[in-house]
Amino acid sequence: MKPVFTVTKGMLPVSTSYCPGCTHGVAHRIIMETLDEMGLLGKTIGVAPIGCSVVAHQFMNVDMCEAAHGRAPAVASGIRRVHPDKVVFTYQGDGDLASIGMGEIVHAAARGEKFTTFFINNGIYGMTGGQMAPTTLIGQRSTTSVDGRSREQAGMPLKICELLATLDGPDYIERVSLDSPAHIRAAKKAVRKAFEYQVAGKGFTFVELLSTCPTNWGLTPTEAMKRMREEVTAYYPLGVYKDTGKEAE
Amino acid sequence: MSEKVLMKGNEAFAEAVIRGGVRFYFGYPITPQSEIPEFMSRELPKRGGKFLQAESELGAINMAYGCGAAGGNGFISSSSPGIALMQEGMSFLCGAEVPVTLLNVSRGGPGIGSIQPGQADYNQVTRGGGNGDYRIPVFAPASIQEAVDILYEAPSIADKYRNPVMVLADGLMGQMMEPVMLPEPKHAFTSEEIPAAKPWAISGSEKGERSVVKSLRLQPEVLEAHVEHLYEKYAEMEKELEKVECEGLEDAEVVFVAFGTMARLAREAMELLEAQGIKAGMIRPISLWPYPYRAFDGISQKTKAVISVELSMGQMLQDINLGVKGRVPVRLIHRVGGMLPTSLEVVEKTKKILEEVR
Ligand SMILES: Cc1ncc(C[n+]2csc(CCOP(=O)(O)OP(=O)(O)O)c2C)c(N)n1
Ligand code: SF4
Ligand SMILES: [Mg+2]
Numbered sequence: 263m264k265p266v267f268t269v270t271k272g273m274l275p276v277s278t279s280y281c282p283g284c285t286h287g288v289a290h291r292i293i294m295e296t297l298d299e300m301g302l303l304g305k306t307i308g309v310a311p312i313g314c315s316v317v318a319h320q321f322m323n324v325d326m327c328e329a330a331h332g333r334a335p336a337v338a339s340g341i342r343r344v345h346p347d348k349v350v351f352t353y354q355g356d357g358d359l360a361s362i363g364m365g366e367i368v369h370a371a372a373r374g375e376k377f378t379t380f381f382i383n384n385g386i387y388g389m390t391g392g393q394m395a396p397t398t399l400i401g402q403r404s405t406t407s408v409d410g411r412s413r414e415q416a417g418m419p420l421k422i423c424e425l426l427a428t429l430d431g432p433d434y435i436e437r438v439s440l441d442s443p444a445h446i447r448a449a450k451k452a453v454r455k456a457f458e459y460q461v462a463g464k465g466f467t468f469v470e471l472l473s474t475c476p477t478n479w480g481l482t483p484t485e486a487m488k489r490m491r492e493e494v495t496a497y498y499p500l501g502v503y504k505d506t507g508k509e510a511e
Numbered sequence: 512m513s514e515k516v517l518m519k520g521n522e523a524f525a526e527a528v529i530r531g532g533v534r535f536y537f538g539y540p541i542t543p544q545s546e547i548p549e550f551m552s553r554e555l556p557k558r559g560g561k562f563l564q565a566e567s568e569l570g571a572i573n574m575a576y577g578c579g580a581a582g583g584n585g586f587i588s589s590s591s592p593g594i595a596l597m598q599e600g601m602s603f604l605c606g607a608e609v610p611v612t613l614l615n616v617s618r619g620g621p622g623i624g625s626i627q628p629g630q631a632d633y634n635q636v637t638r639g640g641g642n643g644d645y646r647i648p649v650f651a652p653a654s655i656q657e658a659v660d661i662l663y664e665a666p667s668i669a670d671k672y673r674n675p676v677m678v679l680a681d682g683l684m685g686q687m688m689e690p691v692m693l694p695e696p697k698h699a700f701t702s703e704e705i706p707a708a709k710p711w712a713i714s715g716s717e718k719g720e721r722s723v724v725k726s727l728r729l730q731p732e733v734l735e736a737h738v739e740h741l742y743e744k745y746a747e748m749e750k751e752l753e754k755v756e757c758e759g760l761e762d763a764e765v766v767f768v769a770f771g772t773m774a775r776l777a778r779e780a781m782e783l784l785e786a787q788g789i790k791a792g793m794i795r796p797i798s799l800w801p802y803p804y805r806a807f808d809g810i811s812q813k814t815k816a817v818i819s820v821e822l823s824m825g826q827m828l829q830d831i832n833l834g835v836k837g838r839v840p841v842r843l844i845h846r847v848g849g850m851l852p853t854s855l856e857v858v859e860k861t862k863k864i865l866e867e868v869r
Contacts, residue, residue, distance in 0.1 A: 304715070304716065304717035305715050305716070305717075306715050307581065307713050307714070307715040309577070312727075316727055317727075319723045319725065323721065324715070324721070325713035325714065325715050325716075325721060325722045325723070326713060326722075326723050326724075327577070327580045327607070327713050327723065327724035327725060328607070328724070328725040328726060328727055329573065329576070329577075330573065330576075330599055330600065330603050333569065333570075333573035333576075333600075336565065336566075336569070336570040336571075336573035336574045336576075336577065337573050337574070337576055337577035337580070338577060339563065339570075339574050339577065340535070340537065340563075340573070340574035340575060340576060340577025340578035340579075340580075340581065340583075340585065341577040341578065341580065341581040341713070342577075343535050343561040343563060343574075343578055343583065344535065344577075344578050344581040344582060344583035344702055344705070344714075345581055345702050345705075345714060345715055346702070347702070348714075348715035348716075349715065350715075365566050365567060365569070365570065366566065366569070366570055366573070368566075369566035369570065
């Protein structure tokens with residue numbers, strides 16, 4: 263009999279430490295399943311900087327290192343110089359990538375670095391307890407915007423895919439969401455495409471995964487999914503922002 | 512093979528680390544060391560290495576962290592404000608036990624200060640500006656040959672202890688030309704050799720055990736044990752890496768303490784004093800951490816004063832006092848801001864100090 267579900271070797275046989283309903287676990291799974299399916303587990307090096315997912319190395323079954331807050335793209339650039347033939351990825355939160363690490367990500371993208379960045383955008387500083395992130399939506403409450411973020415006080419949220427798509431360096435940029443089984447399947451396709459491009463020797467590939475943080479959004483997991491589907495994707499439209507493979511066709 | 516050539520300091524430094532096994536360079540332009548990235552961008556690709564100009568010093572130190580974590584021998588050069596920006600990274604590299612060779616061609620401060628030579632990075636490099644309990648060995652050569660010899664060994668020391676190693680030079684040394692003997696190139700690991708040579712490195716290879724390089728240790732007892740482990744390593748370094756040169760301590764009336772180019776100046780002052788019938792000796796720390804405290808036990812009964820000759824407001828005095836332990840008066844002769852004392856100025860000030868302490 264053919265099993266309908268098997269656990270991927272890409273994930274270590276331990277339970278994750280993420281909060282119930284948090285999509286970090288889903289993101290981990292689709293990335294590691296893809297590497298497993300592509301036969302890349304023994305050839306991959308991952309970088310997880312500070313943020314809730316700094317512990318990713320406890321769950322992802324590949325060689326990994328931590329990075330200081332925001333610096334994963336620089337770290338991956340260094341790794342890439344030593345191992346030109348391996349698969350390299352960074353897994354970064356929105357506070358990490360879009361605030362403190364903006365310099366590193368923009369320059370890595372502009373250099374067309376041959377690695378993949380997974381950008382986990384949950385619109386909040388999860389690990390430090392729910393402060394406003396550069397991606398927090400207007401009106402969204404956080405511990406540093408208790409009445410909701412206002413444009414006057416904090417400016418507008420950053421749209422990273424759109425911003426990076428203005429650069430000539432990247433080869434592939436897509437925004438996906440983890441709010442439903444259909445969207446998760448689509449997200450996994452994007453993950454696969456990014457790795458395929460990397461293996462084919464293309465340059466920088468980037469997948470933004472819209473994610474939930476039920477704990478700091480003050481919502482149940484189900485409400486969080488609904489909010490992501492309705493409010494978050496309205497500001498952060500899903501889709502392909504750059505695909506040099508397509509353009510060439 | 513080894514060969515004798517006339518070279519400018521900065522280029523000799525770069526050549527020495529390449530011969531010492533470095534194949535990866537990360538840096539951001541800053542005076543007075545920009546000849547180093549320029550040299551590396553030309554030379555490394557020819558020798559199977561890679562050069563990457565970083566977007567900032569934050570980028571550079573973190574690229575070097577990735578390189579070292581992946582098993583590569585990386586090198587970074589910068590100058591004082593750039594070194595300041597790298598301190599978070601240095602703390603991280605120490606915590607994660609990742610090797611790298613660093614060169615600080617120091618200049619004046621605080622702030623952007625000046626581009627003239629300075630030694631006011633003493634506290635920054637020996638005390639460390641990053642967070643947490645960590646140590647970085649620092650060597651301060653006084654000639655280009657000595658710098659070449661130290662930079663040639665630095666990558667191996669960094670690898671042995673899995674820790675950053677720093678060489679501190681100043682703008683004068685970077686710019687001057689001296690004949691140097693270049694040592695024979697060491698073997699540099701290829702990416703294929705890394706998994707066997709450095710099994711702890713994240714090399715993305717099926718070598719049995721998975722590698723993880725990290726500095727976060729949330730459980731107090733785990734972090735405590737890790738810091739204790741680091742300090743066992745640092746105790747080894749204190750035993751093995753201390754380097755000092757002492758001269759004429761037996762019958763010296765005055766003992767200079769100086770490092771780097773200031774030691775050369777103090778040497779000249781010693782000769783001028785000798786001609787005037789005053790015996791001067793010198794303690795020249797070559798390693799600033801570990802600091803050669805024990806060398807001060809060699810100071811004789813005849814010595815009336817120990818004088819630090821520095822291009823800072825006396826940052827080394829704290830270490831000198833720890834070595835002298837109150838046995839002899841300790842004084843300071845210094846200039847800052849990029850100003851250099853002349854040897855005559857040192858002689859005159861020394862005579863004044865001797866009158867005062869007699
Ligand atoms: C230099 C530095 N500044 C601040 C912090 C504190 N810090 C740790 S995680 C974090 C926010 C992470 O948020 P994000 O990247 O969005 O990841 P999430 O936890 O939401 O997945 C901050 C500010 C730090 N560790 N280092
Ligand atoms: S705090 Fe938020 S992002 Fe972090 S694990 Fe919990 S739900 Fe996930
Ligand atoms: Mg976040």
